[in-house]
Amino acid sequence: xxxxxxxxxxxxxxxxxxxxxxxxxxxxxxxxxxxxxxxxxxxxxxxxxxxxxxxxxxxxxxxxxxxxxxxxxxxxxxxxxxxxxxxxxxxxxxxxxxxxxxxxxxxxxxxxxxxxxxxxxxxxxxxxxxxxxxxxxxxxxxxx
Numbered sequence: 001x002x003x004x005x006x007x008x009x010x011x012x013x014x015x016x017x018x019x020x021x022x023x024x025x026x027x028x029x030x031x032x033x034x035x036x037x038x039x040x041x042x043x044x045x046x047x048x049x050x051x052x053x054x055x056x057x058x059x060x061x062x063x064x065x066x067x068x069x070x071x072x073x074x075x076x077x078x079x080x081x082x083x084x085x086x087x088x089x090x091x092x093x094x095x096x097x098x099x100x101x102x103x104x105x106x107x108x109x110x111x112x113x114x115x116x117x118x119x120x121x122x123x124x125x126x127x128x129x130x131x132x133x134x135x136x137x138x139x140x141x142x143x144x
Contacts, residue, residue: 004029007108014055014081015136019128027121031114037061037101046098050088052111056080059105065097077102086133089115 007029011017017025034057037043043054046066056078063076063084075097078084084099089112119126 007032010057010081010108011055014083016053016083016086016129016132019132020125024122024125024128027118027125028110031118032108032110035107035109037105037107039101039103039105041101043099043101043105043107044085044095046096047094049092050085050095050112052109052115053083053085053089054099055083055108055110057106057108060102061099061105062102063097063099086136088112 004026008022008025011020011025011029011032017028020028032055037059043061044050046064057080059080061078062074063078064072065075066072076082076084078099085095087093088095089110092112
């Protein structure tokens with residue numbers, strides 16, 4: 001997904017970015033990096049500081065939470081267009097779960113530094129994305 005137009009079209013389908021206009025999508029698309037992960041590979045580790053947002057492009061992954069008693073549970077299954085790590089764009093806090101590739105997968109990654117830089121260029125982008133983050137958080141809380 002090295003072509004900027006292809007990356008922009010993909011980002012348009014991701015709920016977090018659906019409120020952005022073409023100029024904003026272009027600005028963000030330029031800042032994403034593509035990373036590949038093998039089946040069984042850990043993408044992020046619970047308890048480590050997050051570096052940014054991940055969007056699944058191909059493949060799938062499971063978000064797995066380790067509990068104090070040593071047990072684990074899958075808290076989310078992630079498929080293409082699903083994203084995780086959005087909170088690490090806003091704060092420096094440990095990851096709340098590990099994410100493991102269920103099959104060979106590709107993700108787009110946006111670091112906190114690149115995200116903050118983009119927001120400084122266009123504050124309206126932040127408002128749109130924060131609204132979607134709030135909706136996602138509300139849906140999660142209602143499901144509990």
